Amino acid sequence: xxxxxxxxxxxxxxxxxxxxxxxxxxxxxxxxxxxxxxxxxxxxxxxxxxxxxxxxxxxxxxxxxxxxxxxxxxxxxxxxxxxxxxxxxxxxxxxxxxxxxxxxxxxxxxxxxxxxxxxxxxxxxxxxxxxxxxxxxxxxxxxxxxxxxxxxxxxxxxxxxxxxxxxxxxxxxxxx
Amino acid sequence: xxxxxxxxxxxxxxxxxxxxxxxxxxxxxxxxxxxxxxxxxxxxxxxxxxxxxxxxxxxxxxxxxxxxxxxxxxxxxxxxxxxxxxxxxxxxxxxxxxxxxxxxxxxxxxxxxxxxxxxxxxxxxxxxxxxxxxxxxxxxxxxxxxxxxxxxxxxxxxxxxxxxxxxxxxxxxxxxxxxxxxxxxxxxxxxxxxxxxxxxxxxxxxxxxxxxxxxxxxxxxxxxxxxxxxxxxxxxxxxxxxxxxxxxxxxxxxxxxxxxxxxxxxxxxxxxxxxxxxxxxxxxxxxxxxxxxxxxxxxxxxxxxxxxxxxxxxxxxxxxxxxxxxxxxxxxxxxxxxxxxxxxxxxxxxxxxxxxxxxxxxxxxxxxxxxxxxxxxxxxxxxxxxxxxxxxxxxxxxxxxxxxxxxxxxxxxxxxxxxxxxxxxxxxxxxxxxxxxxxxxxxxxxxxxxxxxxxxxxxxxxxxxxxxxxxxxxxxxxxxxxxxxxxxxxxxxxxxxxxxxx
Numbered sequence: 307x308x309x310x311x312x313x314x315x316x317x318x319x320x321x322x323x324x325x326x327x328x329x330x331x332x333x334x335x336x337x338x339x340x341x342x343x344x345x346x347x348x349x350x351x352x353x354x355x356x357x358x359x360x361x362x363x364x365x366x367x368x369x370x371x372x373x374x375x376x377x378x379x380x381x382x383x384x385x386x387x388x389x390x391x392x393x394x395x396x397x398x399x400x401x402x403x404x405x406x407x408x409x410x411x412x413x414x415x416x417x418x419x420x421x422x423x424x425x426x427x428x429x430x431x432x433x434x435x436x437x438x439x440x441x442x443x444x445x446x447x448x449x450x451x452x453x454x455x456x457x458x459x460x461x462x463x464x465x466x467x468x469x470x471x472x473x474x475x476x477x478x479x480x481x482x
Numbered sequence: 483x484x485x486x487x488x489x490x491x492x493x494x495x496x497x498x499x500x501x502x503x504x505x506x507x508x509x510x511x512x513x514x515x516x517x518x519x520x521x522x523x524x525x526x527x528x529x530x531x532x533x534x535x536x537x538x539x540x541x542x543x544x545x546x547x548x549x550x551x552x553x554x555x556x557x558x559x560x561x562x563x564x565x566x567x568x569x570x571x572x573x574x575x576x577x578x579x580x581x582x583x584x585x586x587x588x589x590x591x592x593x594x595x596x597x598x599x600x601x602x603x604x605x606x607x608x609x610x611x612x613x614x615x616x617x618x619x620x621x622x623x624x625x626x627x628x629x630x631x632x633x634x635x636x637x638x639x640x641x642x643x644x645x646x647x648x649x650x651x652x653x654x655x656x657x658x659x660x661x662x663x664x665x666x667x668x669x670x671x672x673x674x675x676x677x678x679x680x681x682x683x684x685x686x687x688x689x690x691x692x693x694x695x696x697x698x699x700x701x702x703x704x705x706x707x708x709x710x711x712x713x714x715x716x717x718x719x720x721x722x723x724x725x726x727x728x729x730x731x732x733x734x735x736x737x738x739x740x741x742x743x744x745x746x747x748x749x750x751x752x753x754x755x756x757x758x759x760x761x762x763x764x765x766x767x768x769x770x771x772x773x774x775x776x777x778x779x780x781x782x783x784x785x786x787x788x789x790x791x792x793x794x795x796x797x798x799x800x801x802x803x804x805x806x807x808x809x810x811x812x813x814x815x816x817x818x819x820x821x822x823x824x825x826x827x828x829x830x831x832x833x834x835x836x837x838x839x840x841x842x843x844x845x846x847x848x849x850x851x852x853x854x855x856x857x858x859x860x861x862x863x864x865x866x867x868x869x870x871x872x873x874x875x876x877x878x879x880x881x882x883x884x885x886x887x888x889x890x891x892x893x894x895x896x897x898x899x900x901x902x903x904x905x906x907x908x909x910x911x912x913x914x915x916x917x918x919x920x921x922x923x924x925x926x927x928x929x930x931x932x933x934x935x936x937x938x939x940x941x942x943x944x945x946x947x948x949x950x951x952x953x954x955x956x957x958x959x960x961x962x963x964x965x966x967x968x969x970x971x972x973x974x975x976x977x978x979x980x981x982x983x984x
Binding site for chain 2: 333357367369371372379382384385417420443444468471
């Protein structure tokens, strides 16, 4: 099964074949040779909560959290988040690109929290570095500022709203 | 066996500290009452107490800070004392007086103690009288930006602006140039107003590259005050401690004695009762120390003092609150070995942004000389409303080196997935030469870890992560297809049934 993977700006092509007793996983980092890994199912075993993965002489306890295209892998007190697209998603993506969607820029909540204060309204032109709104999560206030000069198209939240991670906060007009 | 000082104690707190206090009560044979907000029904402190009562909605203001409700619950449950833990109501004199009126013992200092130390400006005036060294700064509150500019002219940049009633990293700004002064001044005033209902701020010289050294003190109602030596808490991010150790590797023995004496003088000058901490700012070049503030409560990092002195501070708090004299004298107290604490926070280890959410796997470290004070468990959803700290790992060793190695070992055993945590940051800190030689200061993290892609993720090769994610993605896709197949076969089965009927 073919996937494409993006990890910290690096793009990989990935192929996974499941055998009766093994996994064959091939990785190709953009511009480099394919690398093939033959992993015995005995070396990649599910325990109740996590996977025990014996890989290149090392023992990893692994937990994978997958949501849509976003996969986070936890191991050895570390973690990485990557995007994984399967064939269906890749098809969707290529269709979207051709469709000429208006490239509005969107400010999303990076974590679940509460909107404390909003400084802008639709139609406002905001200079880079100026505050847009303040979010609060776990006692900390985080001021979110414009990363570039923008014009506000729509504000999707109001003061006092509790939002989930990834929720759209403000939509900006596409600069042409 | 000694009769328990109280029959039943209500713990007006949540999370790991509520559990810590529950343990102290159990060991003394005292029944415990937990309270919880709507967001905390599944919090471990609720499961471990003898009784548990719902006290209101998720926001702290309407639950853990709602002292009338808490006292009402205490009365209904028949609790004869309340332990406030740290944070929330722990340093609120209004609450202490309300407890008194209700005939319930508050386990902690007197309201007068809190008032003396709660406002940083009046605290400094008192400390000056008690002959405790102070940092040069504004003589009292600074009202206007113009006034602030005048003060800074006298003491010179860099300066730190602090909300008079602030704490826990709130309402504090370092200013290094006049261009930053006005906005920092306004921000501190508004944070002071928003969080502590007091916009007063003061300004003082910012000691470049200091260490944070604090002394644990303990007083009783008979006028005795002792200290239990120092804790070094210089490893901080966003002005909040994340690693603490005792003893400090930077304090020479003669200075240690002076610190202890100054702290006892400070506490005695206000007739302090119970557990408290005098925080000092410490210049590692000159070994000078200056009074910063007093925390009139039990600290998060109290376990390292417990491990090096052998005294249970929570049980001593309860004992002293009953009116008993301290169970130890200054000459009894010794520091033995070395203890380190690492605060485990649900946060991104690079950006320090909170990362609440559902814990998937959670397995705490075990083994010799490792103590875990944590409220994390598999499946627990860390709520967004409260502090990101979910637990503490504390290790003891005969030497500092042994304590550090033990901490590294313990953290390697810690499995915590589903949410981001700072465990990997701790492991990196423990290997850092400046941590190892003890020369680190409060700017250690800011200076050494403020890079986008720090060393902390380099240990493991990318393929490990990608292979695991790819196999999972494969299984996810397969299971979707299987579902589709099942739907198809159901249609076929129904079709066959219909055929059979006819």
